[in-house]
Amino acid sequence: xxxxxxxxxxxxxxxxxxxxxxxxxxxxxxxxxxxxxxxxxxxxxxxxxxxxxxxxxxxxxxxxxxxxxxxxxxxxxxxxxxxxxxxxxxxxxxxxxxxxxxxxxxxxxxxxxxxxxxxxxxxxxxxxxxxxxxxxxxxxxxxxxxxxxxxxxxxxxxxxxxxxxxxxxxxxxxxxxxxxxxxxxxxxxxxxxxxxxxxxxxxxxxxxxxxxxxxxxxxxxxxxxxxxxxxxxxxxxxxxxxxxxxxxxx
Amino acid sequence: xxxxxxxxxxxxxxxxxxxxxxxxxxxxxxxxxxxxxxxxxxxxxxxxxxxxxxxxxxxxxxxxxxxxxxxxxxxxxxxxxxxxxxxxxxxxxxxxxxxxxxxxxxxxxxxxxxxxxxxxxxxxxxxxxxxxxxxxxxxxxxxxxxxxxxxxxxxxxxxxxxxxxxxxxxxxxxxxxxxxxxxxxxxxxxxxxxxxxxxxxxxxxxxxxxxxxxxxxxxxxxxxxxxxxxxxxxxxxxxxxxxxxxxxxxxxxxxxxxxxxxxxxxxxxxxxxxxxxxxxxxxxxxxxxxxxxxxxxxxxxxxxxxxxxxxxxxxxxxxxxxxxxxxxxxxx
Numbered sequence: 371x372x373x374x375x376x377x378x379x380x381x382x383x384x385x386x387x388x389x390x391x392x393x394x395x396x397x398x399x400x401x402x403x404x405x406x407x408x409x410x411x412x413x414x415x416x417x418x419x420x421x422x423x424x425x426x427x428x429x430x431x432x433x434x435x436x437x438x439x440x441x442x443x444x445x446x447x448x449x450x451x452x453x454x455x456x457x458x459x460x461x462x463x464x465x466x467x468x469x470x471x472x473x474x475x476x477x478x479x480x481x482x483x484x485x486x487x488x489x490x491x492x493x494x495x496x497x498x499x500x501x502x503x504x505x506x507x508x509x510x511x512x513x514x515x516x517x518x519x520x521x522x523x524x525x526x527x528x529x530x531x532x533x534x535x536x537x538x539x540x541x542x543x544x545x546x547x548x549x550x551x552x553x554x555x556x557x558x559x560x561x562x563x564x565x566x567x568x569x570x571x572x573x574x575x576x577x578x579x580x581x582x583x584x585x586x587x588x589x590x591x592x593x594x595x596x597x598x599x600x601x602x603x604x605x606x607x608x609x610x611x612x613x614x615x616x617x618x619x620x
Numbered sequence: 621x622x623x624x625x626x627x628x629x630x631x632x633x634x635x636x637x638x639x640x641x642x643x644x645x646x647x648x649x650x651x652x653x654x655x656x657x658x659x660x661x662x663x664x665x666x667x668x669x670x671x672x673x674x675x676x677x678x679x680x681x682x683x684x685x686x687x688x689x690x691x692x693x694x695x696x697x698x699x700x701x702x703x704x705x706x707x708x709x710x711x712x713x714x715x716x717x718x719x720x721x722x723x724x725x726x727x728x729x730x731x732x733x734x735x736x737x738x739x740x741x742x743x744x745x746x747x748x749x750x751x752x753x754x755x756x757x758x759x760x761x762x763x764x765x766x767x768x769x770x771x772x773x774x775x776x777x778x779x780x781x782x783x784x785x786x787x788x789x790x791x792x793x794x795x796x797x798x799x800x801x802x803x804x805x806x807x808x809x810x811x812x813x814x815x816x817x818x819x820x821x822x823x824x825x826x827x828x829x830x831x832x833x834x835x836x837x838x839x840x841x842x843x844x845x846x847x848x849x850x851x852x853x854x855x856x857x858x859x860x861x862x863x864x865x866x867x868x869x870x871x872x873x874x875x876x877x878x879x880x881x882x883x884x885x886x887x888x889x890x891x892x893x894x895x896x897x898x899x900x901x902x903x904x905x906x907x908x909x910x911x912x913x914x915x916x917x918x919x920x921x922x923x924x925x926x927x928x929x930x931x932x933x934x935x936x937x938x939x940x941x942x943x944x945x946x947x948x949x950x951x952x
Binding site (some may be wrong): 379381383384385387389407408452462464466467469491492493494495496497498499500501503504505509510511512513515528529530531532533534535536537538539540548549550572581582583584585586587588589590592595596597598599600601602603605606609610612613614617619620 | 631667677683694695696698715720721722724725728729731732733735736737738739740753756757758759760761762763764765766767768769771772809810811812813814815825826827828831837855874875878880881883887888899903906909910911912913918923925926927930932933936937939940941944945948949952
């Protein structure tokens with residue numbers, strides 16, 4: 371089986387961000403970058419499918435400046451076979467522009483399964499996977515929490531608000547992976563060494579027209595400092611009074 | 621003057637609250653740009669047409685109704701083709717979806733079908749000249765990104781609960797247009813074969829509950845979640861959530877996980893019980909209007925976002941709170 375996994379390089383979220391002087395991006399100094407969380411799950415799903423279904427090929431693909439090569443090497447270290455960088459000076463905010471470039475690259479690739487993470491943890495747009503599917507005319511299941519593939523068919527589960535949906539679809543298909551499907555493996559030392567020799571191809575990204583742009587970025591207003599009402603169960607009546615008279619939620 | 625469009629999400633033959641939110645936003649956009657017509661689309665199984673009248677109350681002028689025996693559940697391909705066709709037919713300048721599980725699946729397909737771009741998960745939305753603008757919490761809620769979308773129609777998803785669904789100042793007797801699905805439901809490739817679970821008993825869904833009571837590792841074991849459930853029951857309008865730590869451990873259904881990788885919620889009141897406040901959890905609930913935290917560690921990060929905190933043993937505090945909430949509500 372031929373599997374493609376589309377991954378994004380994003381900043382580590384566990385920091386205090388600041389806004390760059392241009393007002394439309396983050397100060398990158400001091401930020402650490404890694405594969406978006408959900409994309410890690412998608413790579414793991416691809417590797418496991420490949421292990422189950424007999425020898426095939428797992429291609430990882432990332433769009434962006436040369437920094438994405440590090441993220442692609444990590445996926446190769448986990449066990450992917452080859453990597454493609456769709457080179458762009460920056461990753462546009464417009465999911466459609468990105469989806470156009472990815473669809474153009476995947477169109478004639480003969481992939482049985484195309485995987486994405488459910489969303490990028492930085493922009494949180496959740497648009498590229500289903501758009502790529504639509505542009506390629508492929509079936510798509512998004513935000514999958516359980517996946518079985520056999521005999522050219524797939525069964526997936528996805529979480530709705532308070533319910534679980536079961537979906538059946540034929541291959542080839544585009545699937546976006548929620549967390550929980552498979553915990554991503556860490557690249558082994560052997561894997562990291564092997565990754566250095568695996569092919570990483572760079573091509574210009576054929577981005578679509580960009581119609582969604584960032585006007586400004588800001589830090590959210592700080593919540594006014596909260597207060598400790600008290601200690602232990604004796605503080606409960608005062609809390610309830612505040613919820614009634616001050617917060618007016620009770 | 622601009623017409624606008626709203627996708628009115630239904631499940632199990634009932635409109636969801638997010639359907640009213642979407643129509644409310646479409647009404648506001650139409651009114652703010654000189655008063656065009658609001659077109660809503662309602663898709664469902666036999667009987668769904670009866671719900672059209674509700675949408676009029678929120679300001680829909682026209683309700684396009686697709687009633688079909690095979691569309692009682694979600695069919696991504698039929699929905700996407702039909703929504704795209706109805707957006708075109710209504711001449712809409714903007715089309716609004718909820719950023720619900722269904723909306724996040726549907727809206728990008730529709731956008732790609734129409735070959736337009738999509739602004740996701742907005743908490744505010746406006747039409748300004750040739751652009752749709754809005755705010756989108758990004759980077760696990762640590763950044764507010766203002767986005768600008770050009771092109772017609774402008775498609776956007778709205779974060780559930782970010783907008784209060786409001787009956788229109790002038791409720792409409794909506795005109796109903798019965799239409800056929802744009803694709804034959806029998807000919808699709810992707811089939812939803814089951815939708816299970818859902819709201820058992822009196823518990824509300826996290827997206828719709830005005831109050832959420834959540835539990836974390838501080839509860840020590842799964843069985844102790846009954847304290848959280850009892851407190852939720854005392855409020856009478858609450859849903860129960862959980863942290864990723866406890867859903868990973870199998871104490872609670874993963875569908876109830878609140879956080880960056882789970883549900884993003886913004887209720888009127890969020891009560892965090894035995895939750896330290898990991899960044900991944902805060903990302904899912906920091907936009908709640910009022911936050912209460914109960915934790916034994918006075919230095920826990922949850923107290924930094926909480927409006928009101930009590931430090932101490934939750935096993936003493938929560939039962940007392942349950943009693944006091946019951947008393948307070950009995951006086952209403």
